[in-house]
Structure formats: structure tokens, C-alpha cells
Amino acid sequence: MKGPQLLEEQVGRLATRMGAVFPGERAVFRGQDLFTSLKDLDWLELYLFGITGRRYTPQQMRVLHVIWTHTSYPDARLWNNRVAALAGTARSTGSLGIAAALAVSEAMIYGGAPQLRCSEFLIRAKKMLDQGADLEALVRTELKEKRGIGGYGRPIVLTDERIAPIMAVVREQGLENGPHLRLAFEVERILLAGRWRMHMNVVGLDAALCADFGMSPREFNYFFIPVFLAGMPPCYLEAAEKPEGQLFPLPCRMMHYEGVPRRQWRR
Amino acid sequence: MESIHTRIWQEEAEPDNAFAAASCHCHGYDVYGDLLLHASWIEYLFLLFRGEAPSLAQARLLEGLALALANPGPRDAAVHAAMCGGVGGSTSASCLMAALAVGAGASGGAREVRLAMEDWLERGTDAARWQTGLAAKPAENPADVWPAPGHAPGFDPHGVRCTGPVRQTLAHLAGLGCGPSLPWLQAQRPLLESAAGLPLAMTGVAAAALLDLGFTPAQGEMLHLLLRLPGAAAHALEQKDYGHKKFPFFRVELENDPGPAGAGLNTEDRA
Numbered sequence: 001m002k003g004p005q006l007l008e009e010q011v012g013r014l015a016t017r018m019g020a021v022f023p024g025e026r027a028v029f030r031g032q033d034l035f036t037s038l039k040d041l042d043w044l045e046l047y048l049f050g051i052t053g054r055r056y057t058p059q060q061m062r063v064l065h066v067i068w069t070h071t072s073y074p075d076a077r078l079w080n081n082r083v084a085a086l087a088g089t090a091r092s093t094g095s096l097g098i099a100a101a102l103a104v105s106e107a108m109i110y111g112g113a114p115q116l117r118c119s120e121f122l123i124r125a126k127k128m129l130d131q132g133a134d135l136e137a138l139v140r141t142e143l144k145e146k147r148g149i150g151g152y153g154r155p156i157v158l159t160d161e162r163i164a165p166i167m168a169v170v171r172e173q174g175l176e177n178g179p180h181l182r183l184a185f186e187v188e189r190i191l192l193a194g195r196w197r198m199h200m201n202v203v204g205l206d207a208a209l210c211a212d213f214g215m216s217p218r219e220f221n222y223f224f225i226p227v228f229l230a231g232m233p234p235c236y237l238e239a240a241e242k243p244e245g246q247l248f249p250l251p252c253r254m255m256h257y258e259g260v261p262r263r264q265w266r267r
Numbered sequence: 268m269e270s271i272h273t274r275i276w277q278e279e280a281e282p283d284n285a286f287a288a289a290s291c292h293c294h295g296y297d298v299y300g301d302l303l304l305h306a307s308w309i310e311y312l313f314l315l316f317r318g319e320a321p322s323l324a325q326a327r328l329l330e331g332l333a334l335a336l337a338n339p340g341p342r343d344a345a346v347h348a349a350m351c352g353g354v355g356g357s358t359s360a361s362c363l364m365a366a367l368a369v370g371a372g373a374s375g376g377a378r379e380v381r382l383a384m385e386d387w388l389e390r391g392t393d394a395a396r397w398q399t400g401l402a403a404k405p406a407e408n409p410a411d412v413w414p415a416p417g418h419a420p421g422f423d424p425h426g427v428r429c430t431g432p433v434r435q436t437l438a439h440l441a442g443l444g445c446g447p448s449l450p451w452l453q454a455q456r457p458l459l460e461s462a463a464g465l466p467l468a469m470t471g472v473a474a475a476a477l478l479d480l481g482f483t484p485a486q487g488e489m490l491h492l493l494l495r496l497p498g499a500a501a502h503a504l505e506q507k508d509y510g511h512k513k514f515p516f517f518r519v520e521l522e523n524d525p526g527p528a529g530a531g532l533n534t535e536d537r538a
Contacts, residue, residue: 265302
């Protein structure tokens with residue numbers, strides 16, 4: 001069946017395995033009763049259950065929580081946070097500012113794109129290594145073909161301050177020997193020894209940990225969507241509490257015009 | 268001092284206020300002293316993206332495309348999304364953000380237009396290249412935030428024949444004498460549709476038009492997002508007026524229902 005016949009089958013109905021609300025009665029979440037079977041899940045466990053349909057060990061959950069808490073900075077200069085803060089100074093709503101800031105976090109040089117690239121690379125590299133491939137050759141090929149490896153290098157500074165504190169919790173939970181994590185550090189060693197001089201950034205670490213916890217690249221990507229969220233409301237709030245327009249005001253002189261000279265529109 | 272670099276915009280400050288512009292020039296033209304008096308909105312739109320004034324033919328083509336895209340109607344997923352905002356009394360901006368998020372996609376949205384424009388840049392007006400390209404299934408990239416396109420960009424994945432509005436738009440825009448893509452598409456439509464196994468969609472016409480206007484795929488994607496907002500806005504406001512009782516909620520068929528209400532809760536908790 002295809003075309004309009006296929007669409008006709010779906011008119012007016014939602015066939016789903018993900019869940020539904022029965023107003024006044026109950027709610028079902030991925031085949032389980034939200035208020036009974038899932039009542040003891042904390043928010044992040046529920047969020048992950050929604051993405052993967054799987055449950056995680058307490059040790060894994062502790063690490064996943066730390067990935068979140070250590071990746072949210074309330075610094076309004078950061079491009080995504082700045083969107084939330086500008087919404088505050090422009091007297092827009094918190095929801096609009098934060099939703100836009102989250103959407104902006106799906107970027108090419110940070111956030112969304114490097115997360116997926118890194119997770120995909122580590123999972124692929126691990127499989128190829130298991131089949132006897134050489135890691136250094138894999139790294140070289142990846143750099144040649146894609147001009148970089150997501151999760152390595154950083155737009156502003158060389159090192160990532162989040163690695164050490166997250167690794168401390170990973171060790172505390174006895175999860176430091178996962179195969180993708182070891183692979184991620186091995187890739188860093190190769191990148192540092194070569195002319196590339198690239199450190200692993202927190203995306204590399206997080207992608208490796210989540211791969212060790214069984215997440216596919218897309219599952220990791222969705223887990224990461226709100227990873228910067230906790231830093232955004234403070235940026236919005238402070239800007240909204242200060243007098244309007246006080247955040248990053250730009251005088252005309254700050255614009256550096258590099259375009260064509262003045263001219264007249266046709267009459 | 269840190270500064271914002273721009274080739275688009277130049278301002279002179281008011282003598283007593285560095286934060287207020289006394290004049291604004293866009294790509295060299297005085298916006299409020301010249302463009303406001305002598306240019307149309309569509310010409311200004313073209314200028315903003317391309318950096319040059321459009322020819323009369325280009326302005327007519329962009330105007331025609333803007334009209335064709337302005338309202339895909341309430342059945343379109345992006346407009347549907349905007350109406351979901353409207354019907355619940357959500358903020359106006361959220362209705363448009365909803366339309367943008369959904370209308371960004373590779374199935375009927377701006378991503379599809381961008382991908383189709385990339386195909387045009389690669390294949391030009393070479394029928395053989397189009398046939399080979401359209402015969403290949405769109406590739407999935409697991410490292411891309413965009414889900415894999417499910418069909419050849421520019422064609423209707425569920426269509427039976429090229430619809431009236433698509434044919435009318437293509438015929439009108441192809442007749443405006445601006446660039447080679449639209450007339451070629453008009454002439455080769457049956458061949459391309461046969462290769463794709465699908466009828467041409469509005470996204471395919473938009474891609475050819477945007478290419479003939481000299482826009483890059485990234486500019487085309489942005490313009491497609493922008494030009495489809497008017498309908499989303501109007502329909503969101505309309506549904507707000509009608510109210511949620513007149514808006515479909517649909518029937519759910521839960522395939523893994525664990526059972527009746529309150530299973531596992533004791534009586535006191537339920538009370």
C-alpha cells in the first residue's frame with residue numbers, strides 16, 4: 001500500500017506504543033503505568049526511559065546526572081545562553097527564550113552536531129577495532145575525510161575543565177573501564193602525539209560513556225538535548241530582573257561595516 | 268574593542284545617542300531615505316540576501332514564489348503545528364517557532380528545499396544525471412542531526428499526480444524569463460517524475476526558483492522558512508478564535524496498554 005491509501009489508514013487515529021493519557025484516570029508511558037510502575041523514577045531516569053525504553057543502573061544514573069549538572073553553565077556570553085538572556089532583557093517570556101536557546105544548542109561547532117559525530121565515530125571505531133583495524137589509521141582517515149573528529153578540540157580553548165570532575169565520579173562509580181571510554185582516551189593520545197594537538201572535550205567523554213551504557217548515537221543525541229538547560233534560566237532571570245535593554249547593549253560604533261560604498265536605488 | 272562585522276548593514280549614530288541610528292544603509296542603499304520611497308518589500312528582501320538589487324524579472328519571480336509559498340494551508344504539518352499553539356492560547360512567537368521547527372524538515376520543509384537545491388547544483392540541466400541521481404535511494408548519515416530523507420527531495424512522497432497548485436505555480440514562474448532551471452523543469456517534469464517514481468512537489472518548484480534567483484542552498488532554506496510563515500500565523504490566530512473544542516484531538520490506539528486505571532494504587536491513594 002502506498003500514496004493516499006497509506007495516508008487514509010492513519011486518518012483520525014494515533015496508533016502508538018509510546019503512551020497516552022486517559023483523562024481523569026491514568027497515564028501510560030511506554031507501556032507502563034506512570035503513577036504506579038514508574039512512580040519511583042527520578043526525572044532524568046524517566047527522560048532516558050522515554051528515549052531508550054531501557055533502565056539504567058544506579059551507578060550509570062549517577063554518572064548521567066553528573067554529565068548534565070557539569071555541562072550547564074549560567075554564563076550569558078555563551079551563544080545559546082545569550083539567546084535566553086536577550087529574551088530576558090527584551091522582556092520576552094522565559095519559555096520562548098529558553099526554548100529558542102535549546103534549539104540554538106543544536107549547532108555545528110558545539111552541541112548537537114559534534115555529539116552525534118563523536119558517538120557515531122566511537123561506536124564505529126570500536127566495531128572496526130574488534131575486527132582488527134588499526135586505530136591510528138582510523139583516526140587519520142576520519143580527520144582526512146571529515147576535517148575533524150567530533151568530541152575532540154574546542155572552539156575557544158584547548159582543554160576541557162569538565163573532564164576531570166566527571167571522570168572522578170566515573171571512577172567513584174567503578175565505570176572507568178568501559179571499552180568506548182578507553183577507546184576515547186586512546187584517540188586523544190593519538191591526536192595529542194600527532195601534529196593535531198587536540199584534546200578530548202566533554203562531548204568525547206560523554207559520548208564514550210553513553211556508548212558504554214548502550215546508547216546509540218541518536219539516543220545519545222536526544223539524551224543531550226537539554227544538557228545545557230540548567231544554565232539557561234539564570235541567564236534569562238538576571239537579564240529580566242535588571243532594567244530593560246541592559247544586557248549587551250551595542251552602540252553603533254561596534255558595527256564594523258565591510259560592504260559596498262553608498263549608492264542610489266534605481267528611479 | 269570587539270565589534271560585529273557586517274557587509275550588509277551600516278549605521279550612523281544620532282549625535283546625542285550612540286545607541287540610536289540616525290541613518291541605516293543596507294548594502295549601500297539608504298533604507299529610510301531611499302528604499303522606503305523607491306523599492307518594494309520583495310526587492311528589499313532580495314537585496315538583503317543577495318546584496319544587489321534584483322532585476323525586474325527577478326523581483327517578479329521572488330514575488331510569485333513568495334505568494335505561492337505564503338500559505339500551504341491548515342493540512343500542512345507546519346501550519347498544523349502553528350495551530351496547535353494558537354488553539355491552546357500559546358504565545359504568538361511560539362506558534363511561529365512551532366511552524367519553523369516543523370517546516371524545517373526534510374519532508375515538505377526547508378531542509379527538503381535545501382537538499383533539492385544541492386541536487387540542482389550537482390546535476391544542473393543534465394537529464395541523465397537527474398535520472399541516475401533520482402534512481403538512488405537518499406543516503407542516511409547516522410552522524411547527522413537531520414533524520415534521513417525518506418524520498419527524493421523536491422517530490423511528493425505520497426503523491427499520485429502533480430497537483431494543480433504545483434503545476435500552476437511552475438507554469439507561471441517558468442514563464443517569467445529568469446534563469447534556466449524553471450523552464451527546464453517545466454519541460455522535463457514527466458521525465459523527472461518517472462525517474463523519481465513520484466510527482467513533483469512545491470518544494471521542487473521552490474528549489475528551482477530559488478536557484479534561478481541566484482540564492483545558495485543555505486539562503487534558499489532560510490527563505491523557504493521565512494516565506495511560509497504568513498499562513499501559519501493567520502491560521503494560528505484563527506484557531507485561537509475557534510477554540511479547542513472545534514479542533515481535532517484524534518483517537519488513540521495504544522498498542523501496549525498495561526491495564527485499567529489505578530492498577531497498583533491502593534484505595535486511599537486513589538481517593
